[in-house]
Amino acid sequence: PSEFVVVGLGRFGYSLALKLTQLGHSVLAIDSNARLVQEVSGELPGAVALDATDEEALREIGVEYFPTAVVAIGDDFESNILVTSLLKELGIGQVICKASTIRQQKILQRVGADAVLLPEHEAGVRLATELASPGKVLERLELQPGISVSEVPCPDQLAGKRLVDLDLPKHLGVTVVAVRGAREVAMPGPDETLRAGDRLVLVGTDQDIARLETWHP
Amino acid sequence: PSEFVVVGLGRFGYSLALKLTQLGHSVLAIDSNARLVQEVSGELPGAVALDATDEEALREIGVEYFPTAVVAIGDDFESNILVTSLLKELGIGQVICKASTIRQQKILQRVGADAVLLPEHEAGVRLATELASPGKVLERLELQPGISVSEVPCPDQLAGKRLVDLDLPKHLGVTVVAVRGAREVAMPGPDETLRAGDRLVLVGTDQDIARLETWHP
Ligand SMILES: Nc1ncnc2c1ncn2[C@@H]1O[C@H](COP(=O)(O)OP(=O)(O)OP(=O)(O)O)[C@@H](O)[C@H]1O
């Protein structure tokens, strides 16, 4: 497992620190609000209350020995900039920040941030891509414009049939890379039999994936 | 293409409406701030200035004929609830909202929202998953815990080799579903030759994908 510093425990920072902790990594969570640190200390055992713009305080807890830090400060943009540049000066290899606007993103990049996220913008774009993709696509990873790995419900007319008999690559140009739901199968073999309620993870063009819904073997 | 209503043009709502428009769908964008609507009218031709809690005003523009609406109001939670329940009463099939907290999410679900997003929470969890996944994973879609579709840089020692000669499924248990970068190939054939600078989209366990980095044919 790795080690991460997370500065700022708002909705974004807290969810990040919690998920990293649940995945088994060690997280040094920092927030200037002592009451908040107290409240989360059960779930984030390494949480520390300090002002991250205070270089002395950061050195005392050994922040410079961490390979990756995330700065999750929103409203107080001056703190956001100060903390980001301090962490880079202390020698942290990868400093990831979040910004509220594109202008803020540019400024944080100038002071040395390795990556700057715009959570609200990205969430809007992601929802648009999901709404715009065809059929009942549940999850989608765009491989290139118009081609994706998409997860769709298994159409009723395909339940009970084996992949080798359906030959989806030949008839539709799509390949099943996983079957999810009641059972979880990655890279299913030719004899795999589809069942009602399955979710199929497919690779192909969005048009071909959309045709699956109404295609009959 | 489909038709969408987007109420609220903050960072989330504006990015959503813009991306849907760019993907060729028609968007009825609504915001109570007339100055803002004026500013975005170049990129969002269908933008309208009105208070979406006003049922008469919504009927006048025919909102009930749209299949999907997204409510992207943040600070004013009362408006958020009122607009969400109004749109459901007007008969819109799919109403998607965003909330700032889990409590707000529960309330919006009670008034009939079909889906409620928590953009900041989801962005935190998504970054945690990316930071926690092994190797230089660029993009990752979890198929099941520990198994994913991941995009990784093509290791130097594999450049110049054909997929049939590498036989990655046999040696590592991973399958290449796409090659990206200079050329974009989905479901590459056995004769595909990998090149330095390629990005490989693989299906397999996180451990097996991580081994690719240092594996020698
Ligand atoms: N100098 C600082 N040192 C440490 N923590 C700080 C500092 N400045 C702000 N914070 C903390 O950062 C946290 C997140 O900041 P803020 O609430 O402004 O962001 P936000 O964008 O609203 O968060 P989110 O959208 O993730 O909920 C707060 O809990 C705040 O106490």
Ligand SMILES: Nc1ncnc2c1ncn2[C@@H]1O[C@H](COP(=O)(O)OP(=O)(O)OP(=O)(O)O)[C@@H](O)[C@H]1O
């Ligand atoms: N009743 C209403 N009718 C139409 N628009 C509204 C209404 N109430 C608020 N809005 C608009 O919704 C937009 C987004 O709201 P707000 O700025 O509170 O959300 P936000 O959570 O800060 O947004 P984001 O995080 O996406 O930037 C604003 O532009 C505001 O004018």
